Amino acid sequence: MPELPEVETIARGVQERVAGDRIVAVWLNRVPQTWKTPRGEQARGLAGRGILGVHRTGKHIVCELGRAADSPHKAQWIVHLGMSGRLLVTTPEGEVHAHTHARLQLASGRELRFVDPRRFGRLEFRRIVPGSGKSSEIEFKAPGLDPLQVSEAEFRALFQGRKLAIKAALLNQRLLAGVGNIYADESLFAAGIRPTMRAGRIPPQRLERLRVALQGVLLHAIELGGSSVSDYVDADGVKGFFQLEHCVYQRTGEPCRRCGKPIKRIELAGRGTHYCPTCQN
DNA sequence: CATTTCACCTGGTGGC
DNA sequence: TGCCACCAGGTGAAAT
Numbered sequence: 001m002p003e004l005p006e007v008e009t010i011a012r013g014v015q016e017r018v019a020g021d022r023i024v025a026v027w028l029n030r031v032p033q034t035w036k037t038p039r040g041e042q043a044r045g046l047a048g049r050g051i052l053g054v055h056r057t058g059k060h061i062v063c064e065l066g067r068a069a070d071s072p073h074k075a076q077w078i079v080h081l082g083m084s085g086r087l088l089v090t091t092p093e094g095e096v097h098a099h100t101h102a103r104l105q106l107a108s109g110r111e112l113r114f115v116d117p118r119r120f121g122r123l124e125f126r127r128i129v130p131g132s133g134k135s136s137e138i139e140f141k142a143p144g145l146d147p148l149q150v151s152e153a154e155f156r157a158l159f160q161g162r163k164l165a166i167k168a169a170l171l172n173q174r175l176l177a178g179v180g181n182i183y184a185d186e187s188l189f190a191a192g193i194r195p196t197m198r199a200g201r202i203p204p205q206r207l208e209r210l211r212v213a214l215q216g217v218l219l220h221a222i223e224l225g226g227s228s229v230s231d232y233v234d235a236d237g238v239k240g241f242f243q244l245e246h247c248v249y250q251r252t253g254e255p256c257r258r259c260g261k262p263i264k265r266i267e268l269a270g271r272g273t274h275y276c277p278t279c280q281n
Numbered sequence: 282c283a284t285t286t287c288a289c290c291t292g293g294t295g296g297c
Numbered sequence: 298t299g300c301c302a303c304c305a306g307g308t309g310a311a312a313t
């Protein structure tokens with residue numbers, strides 16, 4: 001499940017390999033739900049543009065694109081990986097995986113490919129028109145705050161008065177952009193907070209502990225190239241190693257690394273939720 | 282409005 | 298060994 005650390009790792013890898021390159025040909029698969037911007041518009045918009053840079057916002061990868069021969073405006077290609085999406089930089093001869101939905105042929109001879117078996121990923125194209133009021137022509141930014149940048153006061157304000165479980169709040173992308181199931185569970189363990197606790201009832205001191213824990217977990221995971229559960233790989237097809245550091249996620253029944261008691265699993269907000277009944281209260 | 286539930290997908294898993 | 302029901306979970310729409 002690509003979350004902030006996995007998306008950050010992929011965005012950095014793609015940035016290193018394709019920044020300064022140019023899109024010379026575009027091939028897009030015919031899977032309608034993939035295209036947040038209509039497929040034809042996307043294909044025409046991408047062709048011929050230079051790639052200025054690649055970065056992450058929330059769980060989205062944004063490719064910044066230069067002007068095209070037939071367009072005076074810069075543009076963006078926005079990739080959301082969903083559950084099983086991959087963004088790969090390959091050679092043209094590289095084996096084309098099943099469920100490859102986009103192939104961008106680059107001037108350097110490489111290809112940028114989007115592969116997504118479960119089809120929860122989405123691709124969007126925007127022309128950036130200065131002064132435009134149209135949301136489709138304004139630079140894309142994930143709606144929530146960046147967990148790595150959020151201040152103590154902002155973090156507290158996010159959860160003020162909220163009745164839902166803290167884990168559900170952490171997963172809400174309109175509050176914090178980039179936290180998914182793995183890092184919600186891991187950061188709540190690191191902060192010693194029960195996932196079911198109502199967000200608005202957590203005292204400021206404990207919320208601050210959660211903010212620091214969340215940032216620590218995310219930064220550590222980025223250092224290790226993300227968590228490879230199921231089939232996650234980075235832009236080169238290389239796995240991450242943070243899954244070896246997981247304390248609770250998918251460790252149901254296994255001994256807590258801190259107290260030795262078995263990790264418990266419940267369902268919360270429609271998702272598998274893992275915690276230590278003694279270390280998290 | 283705030284919150285909860287559910288559909289969308291396919292590959293991997295586990296039971297028989 | 299093979300078959301198949303079931304589950305994982307990010308997101309947005311629908312329901313409450």
